[in-house]
Amino acid sequence: MVKLVVFSVFLMGFLRLHAASSTSFKPETSLQAKRSCPYTVIIKTSCSSTTFTRDQISLAYGDAFGNEVYAKRLDNPASRTFERCSSDKLEINGPCTRNICYLNLLRNGSDGWKPEFVKIYGPHANTVSFNFNTFLPNRVWFGHNLCHGVSAP
Numbered sequence: 451m452v453k454l455v456v457f458s459v460f461l462m463g464f465l466r467l468h469a470a471s472s473t474s475f476k477p478e479t480s481l482q483a484k485r486s487c488p489y490t491v492i493i494k495t496s497c498s499s500t501t502f503t504r505d506q507i508s509l510a511y512g513d514a515f516g517n518e519v520y521a522k523r524l525d526n527p528a529s530r531t532f533e534r535c536s537s538d539k540l541e542i543n544g545p546c547t548r549n550i551c552y553l554n555l556l557r558n559g560s561d562g563w564k565p566e567f568v569k570i571y572g573p574h575a576n577t578v579s580f581n582f583n584t585f586l587p588n589r590v591w592f593g594h595n596l597c598h599g600v601s602a603p
């Protein structure tokens with residue numbers, strides 16, 4: 451009986467944590483270029499990541515033609531982003547790209563963070579998903595580049 455109560459309390463806490471950890475926010479972006487395209491970025495944090503992270507997270511992605519979207523800070527200490535098992539939805543405005551073929555993340559801090567995947571929906575670009583499933587190294591850009599061989603139509 452006691453065991454059951456303890457389990458229920460644990461489960462309630464667990465469910466509440468997850469309800470609270472689905473956040474949606476607009477990260478700070480640099481003012482380097484005309485901002486004309488809206489993107490929705492979904493970041494899933496692995497269930498084997500740290501409980502949460504206070505590290506600074508930056509994101510950059512783009513196409514094979516030099517169009518790049520850069521978000522200096524995705525983390526938001528006020529809303530505890532990137533908690534273990536959570537999905538974070540970001541609305542980013544940036545330069546318009548054609549098909550997105552690379553994506554890199556930069557982590558800076560001592561907590562650590564293990565993203566599972568980053569998925570991007572853009573108005574003129576393909577919907578892409580980049581898998582990570584690994585703890586990010588500290589203070590180096592880390593990601594995927596599939597642009598090789600892409601040429602202008």
Ligand SMILES: *[C@@H]1O[C@H](CO)[C@@H](O)[C@H](O)[C@H]1NC(C)=O
Nearest residue numbers: 506556557558559588589590
């Ligand atoms: C990492 O964070 C520290 C402290 O905020 C900062 O001084 C440093 O420039 C950052 N390094 C990178 C690669 O972003």
